[in-house]
Amino acid sequence: MSRTQSLLLIAGSLLVAALSSYTYLAKQNSPDRWYSQAQVEQGATLYLDYCAACHGNQGQGAENWTQLDASGKRPAPPLNGSGHAWHHSLANLTHTIAQGRGTMPAWKDTMTEAQIIATVAWTQSHWSKAIYDAWSKANP
Numbered sequence: 001m002s003r004t005q006s007l008l009l010i011a012g013s014l015l016v017a018a019l020s021s022y023t024y025l026a027k028q029n030s031p032d033r034w035y036s037q038a039q040v041e042q043g044a045t046l047y048l049d050y051c052a053a054c055h056g057n058q059g060q061g062a063e064n065w066t067q068l069d070a071s072g073k074r075p076a077p078p079l080n081g082s083g084h085a086w087h088h089s090l091a092n093l094t095h096t097i098a099q100g101r102g103t104m105p106a107w108k109d110t111m112t113e114a115q116i117i118a119t120v121a122w123t124q125s126h127w128s129k130a131i132y133d134a135w136s137k138a139n140p
Contacts (some may be wrong), residue, residue: 033132034090035121043122046115050107055079059123073103081127086135093120 054076061078100106
């Protein structure tokens with residue numbers, strides 16, 4: 001393993017630990033949802049600036065997002081609770097935004113960690129209570 005890979009692994013582990021603590025503390029302050037209204041408002045602007053072009057203005061995802069496109073990749077999935085994003089932990093969601101995945105670009109050099117978390121807050125604010133509760137139960 002190279003030094004760069006080792007440093008990335010350490011940084012990733014620290015991010016997961018920080019997000020786990022952040023999620024725990026946030027749930028203590030707001031038992032219904034982990035995020036604040038201020039984060040949702042900040043996330044709305046960030047989402048429109050960086051995510052909406054692919055994931056849709058309301059997080060509805062690309063049309064036919066479950067089907068492979070001409071290049072053999074899936075289009076952007078919905079983030080509004082109707083796709084698979086709710087199966088992933090906060091750490092996984094923020095990691096995907098920061099590092100990118102598939103055709104999605106990495107935003108780590110564009111958005112701060114707090115901005116990435118606010119963007120997740122905005123998307124989760126669109127999740128129904130049932131979807132959010134299922135996510136919360138799977139990610140204590």
